[in-house]
Structures are given as C-alpha cells and as structure tokens.
Amino acid sequence: MTGAETAPPGRWGVPWLPxxxxxxxxxxxxxxxxVTPGYWVRVLSGVFMFGAMAQSLNIIAGFTGYADFGNVxxxxxxxxxxxxxxxxxxxxxxxxxxxxxxxxxxxxGLLGWPLLRxxxxxxxxxxxGVLEAVREIASNLAFFGGGMGITLPxxxxxxxxxxRLIYYVLFAVLAAYTALGxxxxxxxxxxxxxxxxxxxxxxxxxxxxxxxxxxxxxxLSASCTGLVxxxxxxxxxxxxxxFVFDILLSVKCWIMMLLGxxxxxxxxxxxxxxxxxxxVFIWGQFLRGHxxxxxxxxxxxxxxxxxxxxxxxxxxxxxAGVLDTLRRNRI
Amino acid sequence: xxxxxxxxxLSRRFGALPAVDGLDFAVEPGEILGVIGPNGxxxxxxxxxxxxxxxxxxxxxxxxxxxxxxRAPHVIAAAGIARTFQVVKPLRGxxxxxxxxxxxxxxxxxxxxxxxAALAKADEVLxxxxxxxxxxxxxxxxxxxxxKRLELARALAMDPLLLLLDEVMAGLNPKEVGWVxxxxxxxxxxxxxxxxxxxxxxxxxxxxxxxxxxxxGRRIALGSPQAVSQDPAVIExxxxxxxxxxxxxxx
Numbered sequence: 001m002t003g004a005e006t007a008p009p010g011r012w013g014v015p016w017l018p019x020x021x022x023x024x025x026x027x028x029x030x031x032x033x034x035v036t037p038g039y040w041v042r043v044l045s046g047v048f049m050f051g052a053m054a055q056s057l058n059i060i061a062g063f064t065g066y067a068d069f070g071n072v073x074x075x076x077x078x079x080x081x082x083x084x085x086x087x088x089x090x091x092x093x094x095x096x097x098x099x100x101x102x103x104x105x106x107x108x109g110l111l112g113w114p115l116l117r118x119x120x121x122x123x124x125x126x127x128x129g130v131l132e133a134v135r136e137i138a139s140n141l142a143f144f145g146g147g148m149g150i151t152l153p154x155x156x157x158x159x160x161x162x163x164r165l166i167y168y169v170l171f172a173v174l175a176a177y178t179a180l181g182x183x184x185x186x187x188x189x190x191x192x193x194x195x196x197x198x199x200x201x202x203x204x205x206x207x208x209x210x211x212x213x214x215x216x217x218x219x220l221s222a223s224c225t226g227l228v229x230x231x232x233x234x235x236x237x238x239x240x241x242x243f244v245f246d247i248l249l250s251v252k253c254w255i256m257m258l259l260g261x262x263x264x265x266x267x268x269x270x271x272x273x274x275x276x277x278x279x280v281f282i283w284g285q286f287l288r289g290h291x292x293x294x295x296x297x298x299x300x301x302x303x304x305x306x307x308x309x310x311x312x313x314x315x316x317x318x319x320a321g322v323l324d325t326l327r328r329n330r331i
Numbered sequence: 332x333x334x335x336x337x338x339x340x341l342s343r344r345f346g347a348l349p350a351v352d353g354l355d356f357a358v359e360p361g362e363i364l365g366v367i368g369p370n371g372x373x374x375x376x377x378x379x380x381x382x383x384x385x386x387x388x389x390x391x392x393x394x395x396x397x398x399x400x401x402r403a404p405h406v407i408a409a410a411g412i413a414r415t416f417q418v419v420k421p422l423r424g425x426x427x428x429x430x431x432x433x434x435x436x437x438x439x440x441x442x443x444x445x446x447x448a449a450l451a452k453a454d455e456v457l458x459x460x461x462x463x464x465x466x467x468x469x470x471x472x473x474x475x476x477x478x479k480r481l482e483l484a485r486a487l488a489m490d491p492l493l494l495l496l497d498e499v500m501a502g503l504n505p506k507e508v509g510w511v512x513x514x515x516x517x518x519x520x521x522x523x524x525x526x527x528x529x530x531x532x533x534x535x536x537x538x539x540x541x542x543x544x545x546x547x548g549r550r551i552a553l554g555s556p557q558a559v560s561q562d563p564a565v566i567e568x569x570x571x572x573x574x575x576x577x578x579x580x581x582x
Contacts, residue, residue: 188436188446191425195433198422205382206489207408207437263424 029171033164041167045235047276048170049228053249054256054268055177056224061254062262063184064217065197066116067124069250070131071225074104076138076244078226079233083150084143086234097230104226105219112215119200128247135245149240152233166235173231174269177224181265193217194263255294258301261308271308333396335360335524336381336412336493341390342548343376350376352548353390358493363515363525365539365556367532369569373548374528375417378495381526382414383407394493409440413491415482417498417528421470428453428466430481431488438489452488460484460514475502483511487518494518496527500534512538532570536560544569 033041053075060068078100085096115126138144155162184190192213195203204210233239253268256275261267275297279290286293301308334357343351351373358364366374379385381392383404391400399407413434422430428450435442435449435456444452457463460480465473473481479499486494496515500508512534519525519538529535535542536556544552544559546568552559559565 186446188449191429191433191436191446194424194429195422198424199420201384201404202416202420202422203433204404205384205408205414206434206485207405207439207443208433209403209405 030168033160033167037160037164041163043277043280045163045167045170046280047273048167048174049232050252050256050276051269051272052170052174052177052228053225054253054260054272055174055181056221056228057250057253058181058257058262058265058268059184059193059221059224060218061221062257062264062268063190063193063197064214066214066218067120068127068218068221069124069254070127070129070247071221071253072245072247072250073127073131073134074108074222074225075229075232075249076134076241077104077107077222078229079239079244080138080144080150080229081226082230083152083233083239084145086152087150088143093234097227097234100230101223101227104229105223108218108222109215112218116211116214116218131245131247131250135241138245139241145240147241149238149243150233152237152239154237166231169231170228173227178265178269180224181268185265189213189216197263251294251298255298255301258306259297259309264308267308274309334358334393335395336526337393338377338381339391339393341377341380341392342388343373343380343385344388349548351380351387354545354548354550356543356550356553358524358526359541360524361519361522362540363519363527363538365535365542366526366528366545367530367535367542367559367569368545368551371547372545374545375497376548377545378414378497378526378528381407381495382412405437408438408489411439411441411490411492412495413438413486413489413493414495415479415486415497415499417501419475419478419482421473421478421481423470425470426466427462427468427470427473427481428457430470431456431484434485434488435490439491442490449488453484456484456488459487461510476504476507479503479511483514487523491523493524493526496525496529498528498530500529500531508534 029044032044056074057068057071060066060071078097081100081103082093082096085091085099086093089096091099111130115123115130118126139147144150155165184193192203192208195206195208196210196213200210229244232244252275256271257268258271259267259275260269260271279294336358338354338356341351341354341356342349354373354377366377368374376385380387383399383402383406386401391398393399394407394410394412397410399410422433425433431453432446432449435444435452436446437443454463454466457466460483462477462480462484465477470478470481479502483496483499486496499515500511503511508531515525515527516538527535527539539556541554542552542556542559543550544562544565551564551568552562554562560570
C-alpha cells in the first residue's frame with residue numbers, strides 16, 4: 001500500500017491551499033481523543049469504520065463494476081476469525097487480526113473463481129446467498145461460539161486509552177484505504193479494473209487477464225473489509241452472527257459509496273462522513289423512521305445523482321439530466 | 332518465410348449452422364490480407380476465432396508457428412494480435428486518452444508500458460489517427476467516425492504484430508474512407524501485418540495485397556484483388572448479387 005504522504009506536493013501538482021486544509025483537518029482529528037475524549041471519539045470512530053468499509057466495497061463495486069451486495073460477509077469473517085483466534089488459540093490481537101484479513105481474502109479468492117463468472121444481477125444475488133449461508137454456518141459452528149457469539153479478552157488499560165487506540169487504528173486504516181483508492185484511480189491495476197467494468201470483452205482482447213484481475217480485486221476488497229471487521233470485534237468485545245453478518249451493513253456501505261461517487265477515491269469517504277454524521281445526529285432521533293429515511297436516501301441518490309454528489313457539484317443540476325438517467329436505466 | 336498466422340481446417344458451428352467450415356488460410360508476414368464475402372459468410376466469426384473470443388469446434392490456429400487455438404483472449408493479445416470491433420466497444424468511464432493508454436499498458440507483452448509512458452504513447456497514437464484534440468473527452472462525446480478511429484488507436488497502442496480490422500470503414504464518408512486507407516497503409520509500412528474485413532470495395536481492392544473471399548464459412552477464392560474481382564464464383568456469390576440488386580432484377 002502506498003501512503004499519500006509519499007507523494008511530494010510539487011511533483012503531483014497538488015495546490016497548496018487544499019493540502020494545507022487537509023493537513024489542518026488531520027491534525028484536528030488526531031487531537032480529538034486528547035481534547036474531548038468520550039462521545040466524539042465514539043462517533044468519529046464509527047465514521048472512520050464505515051468510511052473504511054465503503055472504501056473497501058469501492059474496489060470491487062466502484063472500480064470493477066461487480067455488485068457485491070453481500071460484502072459484509074468478509075466483515076463477519078474478519079471479525080469471527082480475529083475473535084476465535086484470540087479466544088480459542090490464544091493469539092494476540094495483531095496476529096489474529098492480520099490472519100482475519102487473510103481468511104477474508106482467501107474466501108474471496110476461492111468464491112471468486114466460480115462467482116466472478118456471473119455478471120450483473122446474478123453476481124449480486126450470489127453474494128447475498130453466500131452471506132446468508134456463511135451466517136448460518138457461523139451460527140452453528142462451535143469454534144465460532146455458535147449462536148451464543150464470542151466474548152473477546154479485555155484490554156489491559158484504561159477505557160480511555162483503549163478507545164483512543166481504536167480511534168487511531170481506524171483512522172490509520174481509513175487513511176491507508178483512501179490512499180489505496182487514490183493509487184487505484186491512476187495505477188495500471190486500476191486501469192484494468194475500470195476497463196473490466198466498462199466492457200470485459202474489450203478489456204480481454206486488449207490484453208487484460210480479466211479473471212485474474214477480478215479475483216485480485218475481490219480479494220483485496222475482502223481483506224480490507226475483513227480487517228475492519230477484526231477491529232470491530234476487538235472494539236465491541238462481543239460479536240454474534242446477526243450483528244456482524246448483517247446485510248444492512250452492506251446496504252449502508254453501498255449508499256455511502258453511491259452518495260459520494262462510486263469509482264472515485266474520495267467519494268466513499270465523503271459519503272461515509274455525510275451519511276454517518278447525519279444518521280448519528282438526525283436520524284438517530286427517529287428510531288422507527290430510520291429505515292424509511294435510509295430507503296428514501298437510496299432512491300434519491302439513484303434518481304438525482306447516480307454518479308455521486310462529488311460529481312453533481314461539478315456539473316449543474318438539471319431536470320433533463322434526471323430524465324436522461326431514468327431513460328438510460330430503463331426506469 | 333513461414334506464415335505469420337495460419338488456420339488449418341478451422342471450423343465453428345452454431346448448433347447446426349457452420350459459420351466457419353473447414354477453413355484453411357495463411358497470413359504472410361508484412362501483407363495486407365483483405366477478407367470479403369456476403370453477410371453471414373463467417374468473417375466476424377473468423378476474427379473471433381483468431382482473437383480467442385470464441386473457441387473453434389474443430390481445427391487449429393497457429394501464430395508464429397505456435398498453436399493458439401482455444402487460448403484466452405488476453406494471452407493472444409499478449410502474443411501480439413490486436414483487433415477492432417465492428418460494433419465499437421469504447422470503454423465508458425475512461426477518457427479517449429485513457430482508452431488508448433490501456434492498450435499500451437497491456438497489449439503485446441514485450442511492449443507493455445508503465446502508466447505514464449502509456450499515456451505518452453496514447454497521445455502519440457491519437458495524433459497519428461487524428462484524434463489528438465479529443466484526447467481528454469469522455470468516449471460518450473465521440474461521433475461514430477471518431478469511435479472507429481478510437482478502435483483503431485487502441486489496437487495500434489498495443490504494438491501488435493498482427494492487426495485484425497473488422498469493418499473500420501463502415502459508416503464513414505468517402506473522404507474519411509480515403510483517409511483511413513492511407514492510415515492503414517502507413518501502419519502496414521511500419522511493419523504491422525494486417526487482416527481486414529471490409530465491405531467497402533474501393534478500400535479492399537485499393538490496399539489489399541491479397542483478397543480472401545468467404546461464402547457460407549468456406550473459401551471460394553484467394554488471390555490478387557484483380558484476379559478475385561474477375562472470378563466467376565465471386566461474382567456469383569458476392570459482387571454479382573450486388574449488381575443484380577442495383578439494377579432492380581431482385582435477388
């Protein structure tokens with residue numbers, strides 16, 4: 001993974017004002033746990049977690065064009081592997097966590113061989129099927145604690161120190177995934193994925209090993225998601241199948257990705273910040289209506305800004321544009 | 332000198348229909364081989380068999396003496412065969428420059444470039460095909476004539492040894508046809524062997540060194556443009572019917 005900080009500003013022509021604003025935001029975010037521990041640390045940790053998950057989804061869905069609606073399965077696999085290795089095998093967090101990411105990547109690699117031959121709706125439905133199946137297996141596997149779930153070892157330190165650690169780890173993961181997205185948007189690997197999304201046959205005759213790239217993309221996406229799941233398990237200390245294999249987590253990541261702009265490196269991040277803050281501060285007040293508002297948000301995004309609000313800000317809004325979207329999508 | 336590309340008893344059936352039927356052919360290094368024939372003669376199927384998009388039901392394809400039958404399309408592209416599509420396949424979501432750069436990043440394995448060099452190569456190829464001023468445009472903004480040029484540019488960026496062209500002149504006006512003919516001859520002069528399918532007779536007769544005529548998936552003639560155009564079998568199967576239609580006798 002290449003970090004954004006390895007890019008000297010002059011070389012890439014990054015204007016100094018946005019760079020300064022980003023640096024100021026990073027410093028502000030890094031100081032949050034010291035200035036105001038507690039509530040804000042928890043809220044922002046959630047924003048970072050969903051941002052990282054939306055970035056992970058973006059690799060396979062946004063860049064490669066494969067509609068993985070069940071990507072939370074890798075979140076669950078990462079969470080469960082981390083939890084089981086820590087409790088059953090007595091591993092420390094870091095090795096258990098890394099292995100959790102590896103298990104998620106391996107699962108995607110194995111599933112990808114048959115499933116990535118499917119396209120469009122068929123792939124989407126298959127991923128949901130896999131999610132349902134894996135949740136059932138996890139619920140009945142003694143190693144995974146079955147339906148009882150798993151309780152993870154307690155962190156030796158003060159709660160403040162623990163939540164600060166989680167906050168920084170999630171922040172670092174989100175920053176790394178965003179840098180990965182930045183790299184994907186301009187690397188040869190990313191070009192291959194975008195070509196696959198546009199037209200697999202054309203990509204293949206131009207020399208792109210489509211199957212290999214799709215499997216790599218899905219494994220990368222899955223390992224990223226799985227690593228977030230591992231942190232989640234360690235953070236929450238208790239996991240059970242309905243929580244970590246919840247399809248609503250997938251749906252949420254999808255909305256965040258689409259809201260900000262799929263296939264861009266800042267879109268999923270922006271979408272996650274917006275949606276997660278909105279849901280904490282506004283929708284959290286309407287416990288019953290929460291899902292309804294989420295549903296309306298999906299419809300609004302698809303109708304009015306199918307390429308995300310980052311793109312919408314660049315273009316001018318027009319009714320003709322909305323109608324054109326409807327027509328092109330045969331709605 | 333051995334043939335660059337050879338087909339031996341190459342066949343492809345769709346159900347009961349033989350689209351390509353026991354075809355033997357050879358493309359000599361450095362030549363422009365024109366392929367003509369009525370609609371449904373198996374021309375595009377032949378290209379799909381060579382480029383690996385379709386596996387043959389029987390027979391063999393050899394490229395530089397090596398069997399490539401049934402290989403994956405990207406393996407065949409890496410070996411040095413590039414193609415264009417009759418129904419254009421622009422990569423949406425990528426700009427014109429990025430479309431072409433992809434060809435230079437992948438394409439023939441000996442000529443693969445890192446992204447920056449590939450983008451430079453794309454600019455060079457776009458200038459060559461006359462699309463330089465559209466480099467930054469999204470592909471959705473191109474006219475059909477420009478999309479045909481983009482197909483050609485992408486294939487050229489792959490630095491192929493053999494270029495398969497599927498009706499790159501269809502839908503172009505006479506002036507554009509003349510311009511693309513010159514372009515293809517220039518590509519050929521730079522050492523690229525070309526196999527081109529075309530319905531525009533002026534083009535195929537004007538620049539092909541040899542012409543292969545297909546009918547019902549079989550070879551009915553092969554020779555110089557001059558010889559082929561006077562071949563009774565070709566007049567009967569292809570040229571003649573057109574003339575008949577033109578004079579209103581009906582087919």
